[in-house]
Amino acid sequence: MKVLAICGSTRSVSSNHHIIKAVTTMATGIFSVELFDGLMNIPPFNPDQDLHAESAPPAVAGFRHLLREADAVLISTPEYAIGVPGVLKNAIDWTVSSMEFSGKPVALITAGTSGHKAHQSLLGTLLIIESRITADAQLVISGVKTKVSDSGTITDPATADSLRRLITALTAVVKEEDIALMPHPTLF
Numbered sequence: 001m002k003v004l005a006i007c008g009s010t011r012s013v014s015s016n017h018h019i020i021k022a023v024t025t026m027a028t029g030i031f032s033v034e035l036f037d038g039l040m041n042i043p044p045f046n047p048d049q050d051l052h053a054e055s056a057p058p059a060v061a062g063f064r065h066l067l068r069e070a071d072a073v074l075i076s077t078p079e080y081a082i083g084v085p086g087v088l089k090n091a092i093d094w095t096v097s098s099m100e101f102s103g104k105p106v107a108l109i110t111a112g113t114s115g116h117k118a119h120q121s122l123l124g125t126l127l128i129i130e131s132r133i134t135a136d137a138q139l140v141i142s143g144v145k146t147k148v149s150d151s152g153t154i155t156d157p158a159t160a161d162s163l164r165r166l167i168t169a170l171t172a173v174v175k176e177e178d179i180a181l182m183p184h185p186t187l188f
């Protein structure tokens with residue numbers, strides 16, 4: 001089982017990057033994680049370049065290919081100005097018409113000072129583009145600086161437990177075990 005991880009933070013030393021690395025270690029023997037490191041190379045979304053798959057910029061085509069190849073996607077992101085980081089939302093916008101997230105099992109983590117607003121916003125986006133997400137496959141880690149050390153250790157036992165539950169939950173979605181998916185939201 002292959003999971004593509006996307007970090008919503010482009011910082012060199014990022015709590016969200018640490019969380020992805022922690023999940024990668026915890027999931028050893030369950031699934032492998034490939035980190036997508038091309039978020040900064042994805043150009044601003046332009047519907048004019050989105051009319052035909054062949055006209056997509058190369059970085060977008062590469063991103064779409066990695067998504068299609070993955071059994072599941074793990075997103076860990078901060079919140080900026082009570083919203084989703086622009087680089088992450090921009091990359092996801094490129095997949096709305098091409099539908100790589102449709103039917104894709106996704107685990108969503110939002111880790112920041114608070115994180116709740118970005119989490120709700122991104123959850124709504126992922127559900128409207130038909131990602132498969134369960135309640136246990138999504139998690140807000142507020143006060144992340146007190147729970148993940150600068151060297152990347154998850155210092156809060158409850159957070160470590162939640163990450164283990166998230167790994168189990170994401171695996172269950174991929175295996176289509178007895179799961180309750182979060183409902184598709186109303187469009188407008």
Ligand SMILES: Cc1cc2nc3c(=O)[nH]c(=O)nc-3n(C[C@H](O)[C@H](O)[C@H](O)COP(=O)(O)O)c2cc1C
Nearest residue numbers: 009011014015016078079080081082112113114115
């Ligand atoms: C420009 C900016 C805006 C931010 N706005 C918010 C916010 O609205 N809500 C929040 O919970 N954290 C906010 N933060 C704090 C980040 O979520 C926090 O620093 C987080 O650890 C960054 O993630 P990273 O360590 O993975 O880069 C903001 C940080 C920056 C740089």
